[in-house]
Amino acid sequence: MTVLSRATAPGSPAEHRAPTVTELRLSAYKSHRGAVFPLGPVTLFSGASGSGKSSVLHMYEALARLGGGAALGAVFPDAAGCVPERAGPDRQGRRGFRIGCTVDGPVGPVRLDLAVQAEPELRIVGERLTCDGQTLLTTALVDPGRSTVQAAWHTAGTVPVTRAPLPDDRLGTALLPLRVAGTTAGQLRVLAAAEQVVVALRSVFACDPQPSRMREPVAMGDARLRRGCDNLAEVLRRTHTQCTKRHARLAAMARSGCAGPVEALTVEELADGKVRALLGRGGALRATPLGRLGDGELRYLALALVLLTGPGVLAMDTVAEVPSAMQALTVLADGFDRSLDGTQTRELAALAAAICADGHIRLVGTVADGAYTRGADGVTVVDLGP
Structure with a gap:
């Protein structure tokens, strides 16, 4: 692995203090062993097919879903495929994988590490939450015949540690607010660290624009942009009427x-109650429906729209109980440069760097070719090799 360019280092004073994932660890996951990846405001993983760059994003999204309370089986339907190649079973026939992350925020860097058993039965067999070298939560599989793990969390009261069973198919850190009373300084510390991790993990939007589903007019009323961006036209109608400055910036991106x-990026309401988006060509030229654009142009516009909007416009489960000023959205974009030419990739990377500089949005993506983003100010490119 080679870091080709580096933006502001995670944890620096200039970085926003909203909870953000600043490091991913793929200790033993698919093709990765002992891999540690720092994340900046814009981090793009580059490499040929099979280099493992998509695995990094898949692992990040898996942690995000676990942080949102999803069951382990729903997050890893093909858990055996996550086990590193040539990883043999132990004497009990067990095989698994290990992943983790670091979340920086108001309480400082908090580490979350997971050991997942994939075979013979899918379960979380170990979880550790630490902050400043202090262990705040540990879980361990004590009785393989039960669907629970033994958890112990820091209390620092008359009883230094509280022990209780937790389900083996859920992230224990996400369950702590339901189990920890918060009556001692130690318990409050545990809750603050757990909340920081959960807020960061839940503040993720995975985006994969599908041009084949973006060409037809769409029904009005669904103005939250979906993962595949198939309702792009309706979201553009919303930005056109409610977010004029951002819409003007998106039109400028279209020109580039x-x-x-x-000349403009407009929408047209049709007689059947649907809406379609148009590129205004100006003068005597007719407007061009977005459905006539190439795949690269559609993906380019969709990704630009994602970067220029936010949780209120994206179809994601927002952390409503936490003020938006205390959250930093992370966009996951696998295939950030898919179908794009060099100019489009450079323009999109520049937009991402400018948008992410204020700390409210971060981008983690993959690119097949890092040449068009290498050296770009504010962008970290991680080369995973062939």
């Missing part, structure tokens, strides 16, 4: 990355 003259 779409073929031919572009």
Whole structure:
């Protein structure tokens, strides 16, 4: 692994203090062993097919779903495929994988590490939450015949540690607010660390624009952008009427990355109650429906729209109990440069760097070719090799 360029280092004073994932650890996961990846405001993983760059994003999204309370089986339907190649079973026939992350925020860097058994039965067999070298939560599989793990969390009261069973198919850190009373300084510390991790993990939007589903007019009323961006036209109608400054910036991006003259990015309401998006060409030229654009142009516009909006416009489960000012959205974009030409990739990377500089949005993506983003100010490119 080679870091080609580096933005502001995670944990630096200039970085926003909203909870953010600043490091991913793939200790034993698919093709990765002992891999540690620091994350900046914009981090792009580069490499050829099979280099493991998509695995990094898949692991990040898996942690995000676990942080949101999803069951282990729903997050890892093919858990055996996550076990590193050539990893043999132990004497009990067990095989698994190990992943983790670090979340920086108001309480400082908090580490979360998971050991997951994939075979013969899927379960979390070990979880550790630490902050400043102090262990705040540990879980361990004590009785394989039960669907629970033995958990112990820091109390620092008359009883230094509290022990209780937790389900083996859920992230224990996400369950702590339901189990910890918060009556001692130690318990409050545990709750603060757990909340920091959960807020960061839940503040994720995985985006994979599908041009084939973005070409037709869409029904009005669903104005939250979905993962595949198939309702792009309706979201553009919303930004056109409610977010004029951001919409103008998106139109400027269209001028930079779409073929031919572009004067405006508009929407048209059709007689059947649907809406379609148009590129205004200006003068005597007719407007071009977005459905006539190439795959690269559609992906380019969709990713630009994601970066220029936020949780209120994206179809994601927001952390409603935490003020938006205390959250930092992370966009996951596997195939950030898929179908894009060099100019589009450079323009999109520059937009990401500018948007992410204020700390409210972060981007983690993959690119097949890091040449167009290498050296870009504010962008970290991690080369995973062939």
